[in-house]
Every structure is written in C-alpha cells, then in structure tokens.
Amino acid sequence: MREVNPFVEWIVKIAQPCNLACDYCYVYELRDRTWRHKPAVMANGTADQLARRIAEHARRHALSRVRVVLHGGEPLLAGPARVEHFLEVLNQELRGTASCDISVQSNVTLLNPSWMALFRRHGVTVGVSLDGSREANDRHRRARNGRSSYDSVRRGLELLRRPENKALFAGLLCTVDIANPPVQVYEALLAHEPRAVDFLLPHATWEHPPPGHDPDRTPYANWLLAVFERWYTAPRQKTTRIRLFENLMDLALGGHVRSESTGLGDTDFLVVESDGTIELSDSLKATRNGAAATGVDIFAHDFDTVARHPVVADARRGGLETLADVCRDCEVVRLCGGGLRAHRFHPRNGFANPSVYCADLRVLTTRIRDRVLADAPARLRSAS
Known part of the structure; x- marks a missing residue:
C-alpha cells in the first residue's frame, strides 16, 4: 500500500449557521447548497469520533x-458547552502523542468574557473576519436584518485586546x-493591533468573474500592491x-511554502463537516453545488484511507503537472502556483484553466519578486 502524505490541519465545522449574511460568503451565497442538509451543530458523538481519528492519524505518522x-x-x-467538550476530548485523545494548535475563525459578534475564559483555559487563538473601517466592512458584512455588524465586531476586538486576552488574538481576515x-482599509485593520492580517481575493470563477474583473487594468493586483508598499516600507x-x-x-527567495493559494506544494488540510462528512477546501463551494464533497466520512474511514481517495488525492496534489498548459510555461508559476484551485473553474472543462485572476497574479507576483530580489543584498548586509 502506497505511502500517504499526512494531514496536519483539520477545519472543523462545529456549527453550520451564521448570524451574519455576508453577500460574498462561499458557504451560503454562491453555488453550493449542501449546507441545507447538514446538522446545525456537530453532535458530541461526532466530535468524539473526530478527536479519535485525528489522534490515530497523528500516532500513525509520528506527528508531533x-x-x-x-x-x-x-x-x-x-x-x-459543545465547544469545550470537543476541546477536552481532543486534548485527552492527543495526550502523549502530539500537541495541538487550536484556533477559531469567528466574526466575534458573540464573543464575551465567558468565551474568552474558555479560550484561555484551552489556549485557543481567535482569528477575526473584518473588512476594514465601518464603511468598508458594512458593504458586505451585515447582520441578517440588514444592520451594520461593525459595532459588534469592534466590541469583540476590544475584548480580545485586553491584556489577559491579547496573546490569543491571532489576527484579522479581510x-x-x-x-x-486599499491603504485606508489596511490602516483601519492596523488600528486593532493584530499580529497578522490575511487578505483574500473574493471567490470567483470564469463563469462568475469577480467584481470589476479587468485583465488589462489588473485592479486586484493594484489594490494589493498598494497595501504591499505600505507594509513593506514600514519601519x-x-x-x-x-x-x-x-x-x-x-518563494521569490527560493523557499518552499505549503499553501493552497501560492506555490506548488501539496495541501495538508481537510474540512470536516458538522455531520462528520469530509470535504475539500470550502473555496470549491464557489464553483458548483457539491463541488467540495468527497463521499467519505470519519465514521467509516480513517484519514489514511481518505488521503488515498482519488477525489482527495487529486485535489491535494500540487506541482506543475496539475496545471493548465499555459500555466506550466509561465515565468511566475512557482510563485502563484496557478492560483487557488476554485478560481480556475469553468463549467466547460473544470479546473484545467489558469486562474480567473491570472493577469492580476502575474502583476502581483512579478512586482513583489523583483522588489524582493533587488533589495535582498542590502537586507542581508544590514542583518549581518
């Protein structure tokens, strides 16, 4: 039986619903509708089985x-109660086998001191979704009744920034x-003192291009490069x-990165839904109904079996051979990696395409590569 590349990260859908109605949400607002048939929350028995499967996988592959x-x-x-149950069982199953970095990705509108006490007990870090200032955030991230979510998010962030909680504030997702x-958005995010900021391109495909899509003017590259300049030149x-x-x-300096949106490495994560079914990256929900489904679950299958499943193995695999012909010959393919798999989709031929953001990615990666390589000698001298 062939060796498998182990998983090291599990994205756990411990709750299916959301109290916001973000209009770009890949789970509820794009092409996929499978969430309608899944439990609202993960049952304790499902959480127990997941914890056992993760520990089993860690032991089998000597993951530390x-x-x-x-x-x-x-x-x-x-x-x-449900979250703490899962954390306790997970810690118990992994004891003596592997340590576990646990995080939660939240809009923090429901965050309160009791939640933070639970997170401190278990060392859970908190990533927060926020799109900038009140005006920027409320373009898309509103409550289900149409009201602004900004003040509720700001209160959650203020709680995270308290001295006793600040170490658990993982960063912002925009x-x-x-x-x-762009620079106003970045500076609005910086005002919350995050350790990290992640910027995501809105999920889009060739069938449903992103807002303002323009390969000639590359507006997404220009936006991100404005932020890059502000960040890169900051003292x-x-x-x-x-x-x-x-x-x-x-990557520009010859390193290796394992990411689904940059570089050519394999991915190392899985999504586990609230019913225990195993899915591929959530971003695939932007392509078609059921695109992330694998047909396997944590009750009938261990994670080595999952890794060998053709659908999973194909989706995880990086490398040039997985990309469209036009991508293989591109000078920046080792940086962009062909872009996110979901962004390559066209109903005519699936994922055998460059990214719908191809022109933007070419400009973005080329500019960053050239800037970094030009500055590398001076930076090395200053560090020595």
Whole structure:
C-alpha cells in the first residue's frame, strides 16, 4: 500500500449557521447548497469520533504537532458547552502523542468574557473576519436584518485586546473589495493591533468573474500592491504579518511554502463537516453545488484511507503537472502556483484553466519578486 502524505490541519465545522449574511460568503451565497442538509451543530458523538481519528492519524505518522480550526458558519453558535467538550476530548485523545494548535475563525459578534475564559483555559487563538473601517466592512458584512455588524465586531476586538486576552488574538481576515481604498482599509485593520492580517481575493470563477474583473487594468493586483508598499516600507514591518506577501517573498527567495493559494506544494488540510462528512477546501463551494464533497466520512474511514481517495488525492496534489498548459510555461508559476484551485473553474472543462485572476497574479507576483530580489543584498548586509 502506497505511502500517504499526512494531514496536519483539520477545519472543523462545529456549527453550520451564521448570524451574519455576508453577500460574498462561499458557504451560503454562491453555488453550493449542501449546507441545507447538514446538522446545525456537530453532535458530541461526532466530535468524539473526530478527536479519535485525528489522534490515530497523528500516532500513525509520528506527528508531533497538529492544527485544528473551529469554523462555521459562525462557530460560536455551537455554544460553550459543545465547544469545550470537543476541546477536552481532543486534548485527552492527543495526550502523549502530539500537541495541538487550536484556533477559531469567528466574526466575534458573540464573543464575551465567558468565551474568552474558555479560550484561555484551552489556549485557543481567535482569528477575526473584518473588512476594514465601518464603511468598508458594512458593504458586505451585515447582520441578517440588514444592520451594520461593525459595532459588534469592534466590541469583540476590544475584548480580545485586553491584556489577559491579547496573546490569543491571532489576527484579522479581510476580503478584498476594490471599491474600498486599499491603504485606508489596511490602516483601519492596523488600528486593532493584530499580529497578522490575511487578505483574500473574493471567490470567483470564469463563469462568475469577480467584481470589476479587468485583465488589462489588473485592479486586484493594484489594490494589493498598494497595501504591499505600505507594509513593506514600514519601519516596523514585521510587527504585523501578512501571509500572502510573506509567502510570495519566501518563494521569490527560493523557499518552499505549503499553501493552497501560492506555490506548488501539496495541501495538508481537510474540512470536516458538522455531520462528520469530509470535504475539500470550502473555496470549491464557489464553483458548483457539491463541488467540495468527497463521499467519505470519519465514521467509516480513517484519514489514511481518505488521503488515498482519488477525489482527495487529486485535489491535494500540487506541482506543475496539475496545471493548465499555459500555466506550466509561465515565468511566475512557482510563485502563484496557478492560483487557488476554485478560481480556475469553468463549467466547460473544470479546473484545467489558469486562474480567473491570472493577469492580476502575474502583476502581483512579478512586482513583489523583483522588489524582493533587488533589495535582498542590502537586507542581508544590514542583518549581518
């Protein structure tokens, strides 16, 4: 039986619903509708089985560290008792085998001192979704009744920034909207003192291109490059990390990055839904109904079996051979990696295409590569 490349990260849909109605949401607002048939929250028995499967996989592959991300919907809708049960069982199953980095990705509108006490007990870090200032955020991230979500998010962030909680504040996740001024958005995010900021391109395909799609003017590259310039030239650049930029810089200097949106490495994560079914990256939900489904689950299958499943193995695999012909010959393919798999989709031929953001990615990666390589000698001298 062939060796498998182990998983090291599990994205756990501990709650399916969300209390916001973000209009770009890949779970509820794009092409997929499978969420309608899944339990609202993960049952304790399902959580127990998942913890056993993760520990089994860690032992089998001698993993010293694994990662678990509590996700949704909005994961806090699962309630403190259910979340703490899973954390306790996971810790118990992994004891003596592997340490576990646990995080939650939340809109923090429901965050309160009781939640933070639970997170402190279990060392759970909190990533927060926010798109900038009140105006920028409320373009898309509103409550179901249409009201602004900004004040509720701000209160959650203020709680996270308290001295006793600040170490658990993992950072901010921002979806790019080219209608919002890039540097203003970045500075609004910086005002919350995050350790890291992640910028995501809105999920789009060749069938449903992103807002303002223009391969000639590359508005998404221009937006991100404005932020890059502000970040890269800041006196204390490294106080706030931006994973996209850091990954591209590492790759430009010959490093290796494992990411689904940059580079050519295999991916190392799985999504586990609230019913225990196993899915591929959530971003695939932007392509067609059921696109992330695998047909396997944690009750009938261990994670080695999952890794060998053709659908999973194909989706995880990186490398040039997985890309469209036009991508294989591109000078920046080792940086962009062909872009996110979902963004390559066309109903005519599936994923055998460059990214719908291809022109933007070419400009973005070329500019960052050239800047970093030009500055590398001086930076090395100053560091020595």
